[in-house]
Amino acid sequence: MSGIRLTGVSKTYGRRRVLDGVSLAAGTGILGLLGPNGAGKTTLLRVLATVARADSGSVGLLGRDAADPPARADIRRRLGYVPQETGFPSGFTAFEYVDYVAILKEMTDRRTRHDEVRRVLAVMGLEQVARRRVRRLSGGTKRRLVIAQALLGDPRLLILDEPTISLDPEQRLRFRDTISALAEDRCVVVSSHQTEDVAAFCTRIVVLHEGRVRFDGAPRQLAATATGRVWIAARRDPGARLAWRTDDGRLRQVGTPPPHARLVRPLLEDGYLMLLDATRPSAAAASA
Ligand SMILES: Nc1ncnc2c1ncn2[C@@H]1O[C@H](COP(=O)(O)OP(=O)(O)OP(=O)(O)O)[C@@H](O)[C@H]1O
Ligand SMILES: [Mg+2]
Structure with a gap:
């Protein structure tokens, strides 16, 4: 199984059950995650990105078990993640920020790594701002930078939490193009409140509400x-x-x-x- 396979995943914060027995399997293509504020989307995506651990149930990612530490390290190398909210190390330029993430991803050879940083910046149309300080960039440009870092190393699994937030209409269309092309041969899971985005590029929709899957099917069926x-x-x-x-x-x-x-x-x-x-x-x- 090349994508994701969750079985009975639950997660509780304090007394609040945020994920309640979520079972979900997906391979190649784009899975769109919809749900009201507080439904548990970010929590689910954090579990998929191996940032959060499930309290119970099993999490299979790229054919490995995310609960197993060596497997988790391998999954992380092959996974790209755009969190809903991000902080940036202060004083970094756009290039330095993406390069820093590349170092964390254990890309050790400097020349190859820099080529890869330039590649992902170009994919997101950020060549012109590579030398600018991140804090001086507009909100939408910062968002594109976060998407760029998720593309480092050509990951087989992409987890995107509201990636199109604050992108202008042209950039949103470019993003659709980029993601659709990537999803031809990999697994992309994307949350969004933009139903037109989800309708346009997702092959499958999952609606989460109060930590449970309420719908799983094609956009047309929803x-x-x-x-x-x-x-x-x-x-x-x-x-x-x-x-x-x-x-x-x-x-x-x-x-x-x-x-x-x-x-x-x-x-x-x-x-x-x-x-x-x-x-x-x-x-x-x-x-x-
Ligand atoms: N670290 C945490 N500690 C305590 N509660 C949390 C934590 N993270 C999330 N929650 C709670 O879990 C519930 C689900 O939050 P989550 O961020 O997953 O929702 P969401 O579907 O992504 O919402 P949104 O559409 O607003 O982004 C919320 O009630 C939230 O307050
Ligand atoms: Mg969220």
Whole structure:
């Protein structure tokens, strides 16, 4: 198995069960992780990146057992990770920062390492800022730098926690291109709150809620769960859970349509909303 295989993974912080029996297997391709704030996405990705340990269950990464220390060292060499939040060593230039991560990844030969640092900076379009201090870079440029370091050494497994946060639209499209190409022959797991990103480039979606997997399937299947629940009308209907005016002046509504409503094709985010409503029936009832 070249990707990931989790079985019954649980993790507790204090008395709070943040991951609750997560089982998940994935090979080549892009797995998108969706879920509300606090659902456990970052915790799950930290387990996949071997930064956090599961309390119970098994974590297989790149065909090795992450609980076994020698295997873990091997996994880390073949894995790239973009954390949700990052600090930077102060005073480093962009080049020095990526070079520093490369040293931590045990790339010992200076010349080969520097070639690799230049390569990943180029992949993320950062050649022009290589000599600039990291603290002087814009938020989106820093984010691209963090993605660049994750690509060092051509990892077989990429764990990306909200990588597209603060990227401008052009950079987000470039990122899609880069990641789609990489996922042709490796395993990429990416969390995002941008449903259009997830719909565009993920081959599979997992929705996590309160530490449990609530959906696992193709983006199209998640959208299809809202079939018959999205409609357009001139005025807000009582069954609308959410409604907003679109560019043609009509209201697009999601919820329980009135009889003979003009149904439209649901998007991934509609399916996501309906799924969360189904797992939180009281909240849906209160707002309906
Ligand atoms: N180190 C920690 N110590 C204690 N609680 C933690 C720790 N890390 C996470 N938690 C808690 O675990 C839960 C899940 O957090 P996590 O960061 O995994 O969620 P998330 O799905 O990534 O959310 P977001 O969309 O906001 O990034 C939250 O309730 C959080 O407060
Ligand atoms: Mg998170």
